[in-house]
Amino acid sequence: MSKTLYVYTITPHHLDLIDGLAGKVKLARLLGIKDAREIAVSAWNLDHYGEGKLQSVLTETYGIDADALTLHALTIEAAKNYVVCITSDDAESGALKMPPATTGLDLLFSHPLPKDKMSDPDRALKKREARMGGMVATAALVVMFAFMGLIIWIGS
Numbered sequence: 001m002s003k004t005l006y007v008y009t010i011t012p013h014h015l016d017l018i019d020g021l022a023g024k025v026k027l028a029r030l031l032g033i034k035d036a037r038e039i040a041v042s043a044w045n046l047d048h049y050g051e052g053k054l055q056s057v058l059t060e061t062y063g064i065d066a067d068a069l070t071l072h073a074l075t076i077e078a079a080k081n082y083v084v085c086i087t088s089d090d091a092e093s094g095a096l097k098m099p100p101a102t103t104g105l106d107l108l109f110s111h112p113l114p115k116d117k118m119s120d121p122d123r124a125l126k127k128r129e130a131r132m133g134g135m136v137a138t139a140a141l142v143v144m145f146a147f148m149g150l151i152i153w154i155g156s
Contacts, residue, residue, distance in 0.1 A: 005062055006086045007054070007108045009079055010043070014104030018043040018084055030105070031086070040087045046079060054079045061085075063114050072109045079108060087113065 010017065017027045018041060028036035042061070046053040054076045058064045062085070069076060084105065 003087050003089055003113045004110050005058075005064070005113050006088065006110045007058070007079075008084045008086070008105045009108055010082045010084050010106075011104035012081060015043075015082065017105070027084075027086075033088070038089060042085045044083045044085065046081060046083055054083055057083070057085070058111075062087075064111060065114070068111070072111070075108045083108075 017023050017030070021036070024039075024041055025036045027041060028034075028039055031039075033039060044054075044057050046057075055066065055069055058069060058076075059066050
């Protein structure tokens with residue numbers, strides 16, 4: 001199953017399209033997708049990055065080779081403000097349709113994702129969150145064990 005990355009610019013006035021589950025559902029409808037679970041949406045504020053803003057996001061997060069992005073060099077450099085990256089299974093959703101111009105979304109380009117990097121970028125974040133939760137739980141158990149040991153030692 002192949003996945004494609006669609007990169008859109010979005011105006012700051014239309015950020016409600018990427019706000020929470022309701023925004024994702026609305027965005028999926030605009031793109032002609034019946035089920036919002038078929039797409040993964042990530043938004044990036046390019047003002048937080050230095051030179052090569054969008055290119056660094058695409059290479060680091062989605063694993064796209066920098067040489068493969070040379071075809072889109074002009075559109076990548078022209079990107080400003082906010083960018084929405086949508087990954088979609090080609091077999092399930094097909095090509096995304098162009099949203100109306102009034103939505104504030106403009107397609108910069110689409111690019112197939114490398115086979116080894118087809119995971120959802122949110123998946124890595126979820127793994128880090130789970131690992132952090134496990135570390136906190138372990139620390140809490142160690143502190144409770146030490147506290148109970150201290151109580152037993154004082155009591156005897």
